[in-house]
Amino acid sequence: MRRHLKLLACAMLATALAGARAQTPPELSLTRLDCGSSAPAGDVSRFSDTFAFNGLRMQIVFSCYLIRHGQEYMLWDTGHALTAPNVAPKVSLVEQLAQLQLKPEQVKFIGISHYHPDHIGQAGSFPQAQLLIGKGDWDNITSAKPVATNPAFVAHWIDGGGKVETVPLDKDVFGDGTVVMLATPGHTPGHHSLLVRLAQSGVVLLSGDLAHLRENYDSFGVPNFNTHRAETLASLDRFKKIAATLNATVILQHDARDVGKLPAFPASAK
């Protein structure tokens, strides 16, 4: 009897282990991609609506990100178009993915932080991907008079050629909590940031343009071209609380000083 119980216990343990193996989380990685040529340090006055930066000159960088989730891939932002004057990327997203042995068709999702042209410029290179974009931003980009954007960059989706999911609040992209679009409106009506939970590196928060520069992030500074000041402050409050709670690495996507927080391309954080 006792021997039977032992065998039964062994069998149950084996089943449990097999179950645990089946639930092993998919491998995640995060790679920084260059998405525009950094101009030399320029006047950043427009990034403060309280005249805090008058006379200050700083370098702005342009970045996009590749998230691997098992065998599925997501791009976060698609950067400047190759036709952008002065700031066009030297190497396209498609060419950068090729260096990682990836084809454009392998990108399942394009997550967009917001509708400004430096974040949607190369979306058209991934026509098979599902577009994930804040509802407030989609409403502007598809309106009769879109403001501060170029709908041509996402015409494929506007015209019904590709799948779009408009995101009103947060969006758990893969359904397991590892990659979550966070509603952080204010820079634009549907602005989102991205939370990525990595196994070794911990939680990484990609800002979108919630803050462009560390000076604004630290001081609750608001650019003079944001669509909603109060929403920006509330979003900064939420984002900073999440960063503190989860002990996250915060990456301000336009801040040159944050580039080194991720391994240099083609390496990735895991």
Ligand SMILES: [Zn+2]
């Ligand atoms: Zn931007």
